[in-house]
Amino acid sequence: MVTxxxxxxxxxxxxxxxxxxxxxVELMLDASLAALADAGSGPSAIDGICPPPGYTxxxxxxxxxxxxxxxFSATSSLGGASSVGAIRNAALAVxxxxxxxxxxxxGWNGYSWLxxxxxxxxxxxxxAMTSAQDIVTDVMVPQGAIGPPQFYAPVANxxxxxxxxxxxxxxxxxxxxRRHAARNPIALMRDKPLTLEDYLASxxxxxxxxxxxCCLETDAAAAVVVTSAERAADxxxxxxxILGAGEGRPDPPDDVAGRxxxxxxxLHGAAARAFAQAGVTAADLDTAGVYDxxxxxALLQLEALGVCGPGEAGEFVRSGAIDLGGSLPVNTHxxxxxxxxxxxxxxxxxxxxxLRGTAGASQVQGAxxxxxxxxxxxxxxxxxxxxxxx
Amino acid sequence: xxSFPETEPAASGLHAAWYSANAAAAAVTAQRCENxxxxxPARYRCAVCQSxxxxxxxxxxxxxxxxxxxxxxxxxxxxxxxVPYAIVVAQSDEGPRLxxxxxxxxxxxxxxxxxxxxxxxxxxxxxxxxAEGFPAARADxx
Numbered sequence: 001m002v003t004x005x006x007x008x009x010x011x012x013x014x015x016x017x018x019x020x021x022x023x024x025v026e027l028m029l030d031a032s033l034a035a036l037a038d039a040g041s042g043p044s045a046i047d048g049i050c051p052p053p054g055y056t057x058x059x060x061x062x063x064x065x066x067x068x069x070x071x072f073s074a075t076s077s078l079g080g081a082s083s084v085g086a087i088r089n090a091a092l093a094v095x096x097x098x099x100x101x102x103x104x105x106x107g108w109n110g111y112s113w114l115x116x117x118x119x120x121x122x123x124x125x126x127x128a129m130t131s132a133q134d135i136v137t138d139v140m141v142p143q144g145a146i147g148p149p150q151f152y153a154p155v156a157n158x159x160x161x162x163x164x165x166x167x168x169x170x171x172x173x174x175x176x177x178r179r180h181a182a183r184n185p186i187a188l189m190r191d192k193p194l195t196l197e198d199y200l201a202s203x204x205x206x207x208x209x210x211x212x213x214c215c216l217e218t219d220a221a222a223a224v225v226v227t228s229a230e231r232a233a234d235x236x237x238x239x240x241x242i243l244g245a246g247e248g249r250p251d252p253p254d255d256v257a258g259r260x261x262x263x264x265x266x267l268h269g270a271a272a273r274a275f276a277q278a279g280v281t282a283a284d285l286d287t288a289g290v291y292d293x294x295x296x297x298a299l300l301q302l303e304a305l306g307v308c309g310p311g312e313a314g315e316f317v318r319s320g321a322i323d324l325g326g327s328l329p330v331n332t333h334x335x336x337x338x339x340x341x342x343x344x345x346x347x348x349x350x351x352x353x354x355l356r357g358t359a360g361a362s363q364v365q366g367a368x369x370x371x372x373x374x375x376x377x378x379x380x381x382x383x384x385x386x387x388x389x390x
Numbered sequence: 391x392x393s394f395p396e397t398e399p400a401a402s403g404l405h406a407a408w409y410s411a412n413a414a415a416a417a418v419t420a421q422r423c424e425n426x427x428x429x430x431p432a433r434y435r436c437a438v439c440q441s442x443x444x445x446x447x448x449x450x451x452x453x454x455x456x457x458x459x460x461x462x463x464x465x466x467x468x469x470x471x472x473v474p475y476a477i478v479v480a481q482s483d484e485g486p487r488l489x490x491x492x493x494x495x496x497x498x499x500x501x502x503x504x505x506x507x508x509x510x511x512x513x514x515x516x517x518x519x520x521a522e523g524f525p526a527a528r529a530d531x532x
Contacts (some may be wrong), residue, residue: 075531138405143491143516144394145477146465153459154479154489161457161502206461255431257479257489262457 004229006094007239007389008087009101010039011349013222016188016340020113020219021120022057027221028107029064035103035223040236046225048072048099050086052077052106052343054128061105072099077130078247079376081266082106082289083222083345084384085339088245090226100231106220106343114217131254132377137257148293149206149214149255151378158210158262162311167208169197169314170295174212174337177292177321181334183324183361188216189338213295215336222345224352229389238356244278244385246270256378266381267304267373269314275306278385280369282306287354287364288328289347289372292335301373302330304381324362332362347372348384355388394472394491404432411446420486421444430486453480453518455504456487460497469526476500480508480518492518522527 012034014027028051036042043066048060050073058073071094076085083106090102108127112120129136136145145151159165178194181187194212202211212379232239248269252258275281282305284290290305292298299313307328308316316322322330333339334348340346353359354367367388399409406430410479411419421429423436424443456479463468476497481491490508492500505521 004417005474051469134402134405135431139403139404140489142397142399142401143489144461144469144472144475145489146469150459150461150465150477152483154457154477157459158457158479158502161409204460205465208459252437257456257487258430259487262479 005240006091006226006242007229007232008224008352008386009227009232009235009237009239010035011223011352012038013342013346013349014220016186016342017219018188018217020109020112023121023123024107024109024221025060025123027202028056028061028105028223028282029276030107031107031221032061032065032225035225038237038245039225040100041225043067045101046070048093048102050074050076050090050102050104051079053082055123057106060327061103066374069230072102074220074294077128078374078380078382080293080343081247081341081374081376081380081382083101083348084245084372084382085247086375087224087226087242087348087384088247091242092228094228101225101227103223103225105221105223106345108343109219111217111219111343128158129377136254138370149209152294152297153206153209155180155256155262155295155300155379159296159300160208163262163315164311165296165299167200169299169317170208171196172314172318173292173298174199175296176317177331177335177338179323180332180362181338182216184333184339187334187339188218188320189334189337208296209294213339215293216338218340218342220340222340222342222349224345224348240352240355241387241389242287242384243387244274244276245383246273246277246381247372247380248273250379253378255382263300265304265379267298267301267375267383268381269355270381270383271305274371274383274385285328285369286352286367286372287332287370288330289344289351289370290330290371291344291375292337293345293375295337297375298356301375305371305373305383332364334361344374348352351386355386394475394493395468396513397517404434408446409514412510413512415424415448416510417451418486418508418516419448420482420509421445422447428485430488432473439526447517448485449482449486449508451508452483452521453506453508455479455500455502456481456491457501457502460500461510463512478506482507483499488516490516490518494520
């Protein structure tokens with residue numbers, strides 16, 4: 001008898017704020033309770049917690065939620081790839097018998113930490129980047145490289161140089177995200193269409209990244225509940241199967257400049273492992289979530305996934321393939337670029353809705369198989385392959 | 391020329407030792423292990439042979455631009471007067487690659503494949519300048 005793979009049984013998120021007066025942990029508690037309610041369950045069912053790298057702890061979450069006898073926790077320290085990485089950890093724990101039902105939660109003050117305001121509390125513990133942060137502080141900041149646009153821009157420029165990707169390709173991705181956001185009631189950019197003229201007129205932050213190549217700084221939290229297929233059968237919620245999951249790191253993982261190939265990213269290894277576990281390929285996907293921190297980085301991930309060949313992502317996106325009705329709708333919620341930046345857990349939540357058939361105006365008809373990427377720190381990558389259970 | 395802040399880096403451990411070695415050598419250095427394997431940024435052991443015996447060895451300073459970015463909006467107030475400024479991924483002749491500011495009056499002209507020279511300021515912080523004779527020495531003749 002083949003054991004059925006673990007499942008996602010509940011999802012929840014807060015509104016997407018550009019300036020919340022509440023701490024990330026408070027937002028995470030809201031999202032966690034929403035995910036548990038969606039699972040048709042309560043805190044008593046939880047025996048494992050995967051918190052994000054920073055802001056809070058399994059202990060703080062357990063106490064505030066009333067989770068007793070928590071027997072498992074693990075933190076994925078992959079920056080923005082941590083959401084998918086944590087789902088993988090939770091699935092491994094459930095499959096291995098270390099836990100039965102695991103709460104995976106992320107949240108942050110991505111808008112407010114850059115804009116301190118009177119009366120808005122500052123979390124005592126921010127995002128934990130450990131050794132990558134040391135390299136940023138000690139080696140990159142003295143060169144004027146302070147933030148992610150500057151760390152990834154040389155990757156994007158090398159991508160342009162080697163494969164002829166250009167700003168029209170990047171613009172096409174940004175505009176597609178905005179079209180998707182127009183169908184999403186909670187997207188930050190729902191009512192703000194983006195034209196090519198708008199894109200080309202937007203200021204450059206760090207070449208080649210214009211403002212509209214960059215994701216939205218957001219205060220928000222999101223959570224999912226992972227359990228076994230057997231337990232899910234007893235709950236009044238629609239499960240989505242975790243068919244495969246992988247993580248990967250570029251080499252060396254702790255520095256960007258030292259790589260022999262700037263375009264070899266963590267997702268290459270992660271995708272190979274996740275697809276092999278699931279027994280599928282990119283060609284089998286009905287829809288995908290791609291971690292769109294920056295347009296060019298999303299295009300590069302489409303190629304790393306195997307959706308298209310090296311240098312082909314721009315043409316693929318300009319053809320309309322990632323739009324609703326296209327061959328592979330991507331980020332039907334609007335993504336980090338136009339819904340908001342919730343570390344890609346918003347991509348997972350959208351994928352669960354797609355595979356449940358509850359994505360409303362954004363629904364990809366007949367969606368049965370999807371995958372969601374993660375990208376974080378200096379190009380760490382994750383992938384989870386999800387399947388409809390209906 | 392923009393005004394890039396020249397300050398002592400707030401580094402610690404091996405990275406602080408690297409800046410000290412650069413300042414002492416008046417040149418960009420990189421770690422080389424006892425078996426001759428280069429590495430950068432500074433780390434405890436060699437990833438090739440796992441040796442923990444190494445020294446900071448000066449690089450010739452000859453390098454090419456592997457990739458680049460020009461920052462046009464300051465991401466921190468400390469760099470408000472510095473924009474626009476170029477940062478490149480420098481491929482040194484010896485092998486190590488590093489993020490380094492390219493001091494140039496024409497950041498818009500930076501391109502992959504450009505020949506550059508690496509140097510250090512009084513704190514041992516590396517920077518690059520366009521190599522003497524370049525672009526006349528450009529390999530593709532442009």
